[in-house]
Amino acid sequence: MNISFSPPFIDQQVIDEVLDTLHTNWITSGPKVKALEDELMAITGSPAAICVNSWTSGAIMALNWFGVGPGDEVIVPAYSYCATALCVLHCGATPVMVDILDDLTINPEAVLARITPRTKAIIAVDIAGLPCHYNRLNELIHAKDVRDLFVPASVKQADLGRILLISDAAHSIGASYQGRPAALMSDMTIFSFHAVKNVTTGEGGCICLNLPAGFDVATESRYLKMLSLNGQSKDAFTKSQGGSWRYDILFKGFKMNMPDICAAIGLAQLRQYTAVLLPMRKKIYHKYLSAFMAQDWFIPPVYADGIRESSCHLFALRIRGISEEVRDELIAELALSGIQANVHFIPMPMLTYFESLGYQIADYPESRRQFAWEISLPIYPQLRDEETDFVIDCVLDAVNAKIGSVEVPALTD
Numbered sequence: 001m002n003i004s005f006s007p008p009f010i011d012q013q014v015i016d017e018v019l020d021t022l023h024t025n026w027i028t029s030g031p032k033v034k035a036l037e038d039e040l041m042a043i044t045g046s047p048a049a050i051c052v053n054s055w056t057s058g059a060i061m062a063l064n065w066f067g068v069g070p071g072d073e074v075i076v077p078a079y080s081y082c083a084t085a086l087c088v089l090h091c092g093a094t095p096v097m098v099d100i101l102d103d104l105t106i107n108p109e110a111v112l113a114r115i116t117p118r119t120k121a122i123i124a125v126d127i128a129g130l131p132c133h134y135n136r137l138n139e140l141i142h143a144k145d146v147r148d149l150f151v152p153a154s155v156k157q158a159d160l161g162r163i164l165l166i167s168d169a170a171h172s173i174g175a176s177y178q179g180r181p182a183a184l185m186s187d188m189t190i191f192s193f194h195a196v197k198n199v200t201t202g203e204g205g206c207i208c209l210n211l212p213a214g215f216d217v218a219t220e221s222r223y224l225k226m227l228s229l230n231g232q233s234k235d236a237f238t239k240s241q242g243g244s245w246r247y248d249i250l251f252k253g254f255k256m257n258m259p260d261i262c263a264a265i266g267l268a269q270l271r272q273y274t275a276v277l278l279p280m281r282k283k284i285y286h287k288y289l290s291a292f293m294a295q296d297w298f299i300p301p302v303y304a305d306g307i308r309e310s311s312c313h314l315f316a317l318r319i320r321g322i323s324e325e326v327r328d329e330l331i332a333e334l335a336l337s338g339i340q341a342n343v344h345f346i347p348m349p350m351l352t353y354f355e356s357l358g359y360q361i362a363d364y365p366e367s368r369r370q371f372a373w374e375i376s377l378p379i380y381p382q383l384r385d386e387e388t389d390f391v392i393d394c395v396l397d398a399v400n401a402k403i404g405s406v407e408v409p410a411l412t413d
């Protein structure tokens with residue numbers, strides 16, 4: 001069998017929606033983007049959604065909106081995709097990396113320890129689809145002593161009067177927190193619709209706003225739309241309506257808008273996401289969970305804990321105590337059986353560029369430990385039952401053969 005890691009979900013509905021876009025002759029930002037934003041507001045419960053051309057663009061826009069720049073710090077987990085820190089660097093600010101908990105989400109106490117008068121924002125990553133510990137993170141940023149430390153240096157910063165909490169929800173569309181959409185737990189939630197994510201537009205992303213009272217959502221949403229489109233007073237679609245050609249450039253915007261041809265793909269997926277696609281992911285996730293549960297090397301990923309519920313973006317298999325080398329050998333053996341597995345993530349301090357900036361993996365022991373143990377298995381709606389069974393059999397064979405042959409250190413926790 002040949003089992004790819006994370007192919008996009010392209011069914012007839014997706015194809016029809018894209019063809020519809022082509023037939024209308026309007027392929028850049030227009031009605032499909034608007035329809036996708038409406039669907040996103042519905043699924044996240046957010047009062048505003050601004051589609052952009054990637055998560056990275058959305059994060060740069062969010063930080064720029066808040067006035068984050070040189071001399072500022074943004075706290076991010078060391079265990080994430082590089083974009084979580086690169087967006088901060090693109091704004092001229094400094095990513096302050098902190099370690100994770102054993103559920104792979106950012107450690108709120110480590111966040112607290114790194115807050116300084118320079119801290120402007122926190123980017124919490126809902127890794128694998130599991131929401132972060134948002135109650136604790138919100139408690140931190142609202143605490144009087146933390147608020148007293150905050151030094152506002154822009155109008156938005158003064159209006160908010162505290163650290164901005166951004167959720168990196170690249171993995172977590174459809175995740176929930178205390179029975180509500182997880183996107184309601186931060187000031188801004190940014191999704192990625194990159195080709196491998198739960199919902200894809202090829203490349204794309206979305207900023208969902210959940211700003212506190214005092215901010216006018218419609219005004220901020222309009223501003224962010226313009227920020228994604230050169231600071232132009234009218235978008236191309238509005239301009240194309242008869243007689244409406246004149247526009248102005250009001251400020252130094254970016255060019256980060258999402259085209260309709262991309263939105264069409266995500267729109268057709270999102271319409272069937274809650275009822276069909278997400279349950280199919282969850283079914284595979286639970287099949288993996290029950291298949292591995294009896295193995296004493298298996299560290300189950302958190303699906304739900306009474307407060308948080310995952311969107312099952314990744315199935316992060318973790319094999320207690322193995323070394324990075326053994327993990328890599330296991331992935332190579334799965335590849336020989338035709339199974340593409342992956343690792344999420346190489347902690348950023350282990351990547352050449354971040355190392356060159358002075359980040360050291362020794363400062364993030366939990367990230368390093370979890371990285372060595374982790375193998376992400378294929379999980380997507382099109383994965384058939386017999387394919388899931390095959391993955392399970394191959395993993396059990398490979399790991400049990402390996403565990404029998406190598407010394408595994410005793411449990412340390």
Ligand SMILES: *Cc1c(COP(=O)(O)O)cnc(C)c1O
Binds near residue numbers: 083125171193204
């Ligand atoms: C994919 C991903 C991103 C980046 O998304 P793009 O849309 O490719 O910019 C950011 N953070 C995490 C955790 C991701 O997995």
